[in-house]
Amino acid sequence: MSEVIVITSGKGGVGKTTTTANVGTGLAKLNKKVVLIDTDIGLRNLDVVMGLENRIVYNLVDVIEGNCRIKQALIKDKRVDNLYLLPSAQTRDKTSVNPEQMKKLVADLKSEGFDYILLDCPAGIEQGFKNAIAGADRALVVTNPEVSAIRDADRIIGLLEANEMKKTDLIVNNIRMDMVKKGDMMSMDDVVEILAISIIGCVPFDESIVISTNNGEPCVGDSSLAGQAYLNICKRITGEEVPFLDLDKKGFLKKLSGIFKK
Amino acid sequence: MTILDKFFKKQTPANNAKGRLQMMLVTDRANCSPEIMESIKRDIMEVLSKYVEIDQEKLDIQINQSGADTDNGSVPVLLANIPIKSMKNRKN
Numbered sequence A: 001m002s003e004v005i006v007i008t009s010g011k012g013g014v015g016k017t018t019t020t021a022n023v024g025t026g027l028a029k030l031n032k033k034v035v036l037i038d039t040d041i042g043l044r045n046l047d048v049v050m051g052l053e054n055r056i057v058y059n060l061v062d063v064i065e066g067n068c069r070i071k072q073a074l075i076k077d078k079r080v081d082n083l084y085l086l087p088s089a090q091t092r093d094k095t096s097v098n099p100e101q102m103k104k105l106v107a108d109l110k111s112e113g114f115d116y117i118l119l120d121c122p123a124g125i126e127q128g129f130k131n132a133i134a135g136a137d138r139a140l141v142v143t144n145p146e147v148s149a150i151r152d153a154d155r156i157i158g159l160l161e162a163n164e165m166k167k168t169d170l171i172v173n174n175i176r177m178d179m180v181k182k183g184d185m186m187s188m189d190d191v192v193e194i195l196a197i198s199i200i201g202c203v204p205f206d207e208s209i210v211i212s213t214n215n216g217e218p219c220v221g222d223s224s225l226a227g228q229a230y231l232n233i234c235k236r237i238t239g240e241e242v243p244f245l246d247l248d249k250k251g252f253l254k255k256l257s258g259i260f261k262k
Numbered sequence B: 001m002t003i004l005d006k007f008f009k010k011q012t013p014a015n016n017a018k019g020r021l022q023m024m025l026v027t028d029r030a031n032c033s034p035e036i037m038e039s040i041k042r043d044i045m046e047v048l049s050k051y052v053e054i055d056q057e058k059l060d061i062q063i064n065q066s067g068a069d070t071d072n073g074s075v076p077v078l079l080a081n082i083p084i085k086s087m088k089n090r091k092n
Helices: A016-029 A046-050 A060-064 A099-110 A127-134 A147-162 A177-182 A188-195 A207-215 A225-237 A247-261 B003-007 B013-029 B034-048
Strands: A003-008 A034-038 A083-086 A116-120 A138-143 A167-175 A199-204 B052-054 B060-070 B073-081 B084-087
Touching (some): A003 A016, A016 A034, A016 A138, A034 A046, A034 A099, A046 A083, A060 A099, A099 A116, A099 A127, A116 A127, A147 A167, A147 A188, A177 A247, A188 A199, A199 A225
Parallel strands (some): A138 A167
16 A cells, blocks of 8 residues: 655745655665655756756656656665655746646556655645645645744645645754744744644754755764654654654753763 | 743743744634725624614724634634623614
8 A cells, every 4th residue: 555645835945855855765764665756847856855866867747748657767766775766857847747647647656566655845835736735645744943934834734624635744844942942943832733733743953954965865864863853754654653852852962962072 | 941931921032933923824724814804893893883882992803713613623713892882772
């Protein structure tokens, strides 16, 4: 049985693509067969975060228009087995694809035996969003603890409900515990209270994300806090119950190691 | 935040953001702009004015998110606080 998950947010720049790359890689590391689809036509990004930008031959629009077979367009990941990427087209726009075609594509991928099909949704609520959610069983809404991102997330949650999405969970990304403690930033609990939706993960702001994106290597599963947080999200997606990381405690340990570094 | 701050509910940036968002989302979710709220207010007043004299200064109408529980989950409710100055004498 494959599960189709769309990663969406409304607002841009909150970490959809980073989340897709890390959750996808993490699920594959948990021995699931995974395909990531970059649905942001015209603004190709997921390939870069995955470090696969030099291997693209065919793309999503080629598959949909029948210029190639699905298998020809799927790029195998460099590091992790059972992980594939279907890249977006860079020279086309969102109107090149419609929701019906996306549904068919997803159905075809299901028959290829993937456990998880992850759709990286573009920002906004227009055509690209409609395409991305069309074939999805489940949604992960990514937000930041910040006014505009939360407002957009609320709108997206409303739209997902209106489109009868079966299951929607929240990921709070880029949280900074030092600021939360001072009362300068909303906490995960604040965000959950405002949006009134189930939370599946909370990812701290972490320099290792910047480094891993620069290197084109998702950090999921490594020793960084963000890497652990992402792996926990993957486990929760597969149905495992994992307690939330104590970000504050780790922050203290980090501070301690910071002192020693000096 | 110190205990004293908590006691006095100090306006931290986090609290500020939360409060602003809660206000924003009430109107967003009800799909209701301030203009529509004004129209609702005006029309309600117009109807009520036929029967009672209303204290227009103290009139308060708002949409509250933590509202009524129905079969479809929690839905927003329209709360109106309309002080009546006096009943109008109707001649039968």
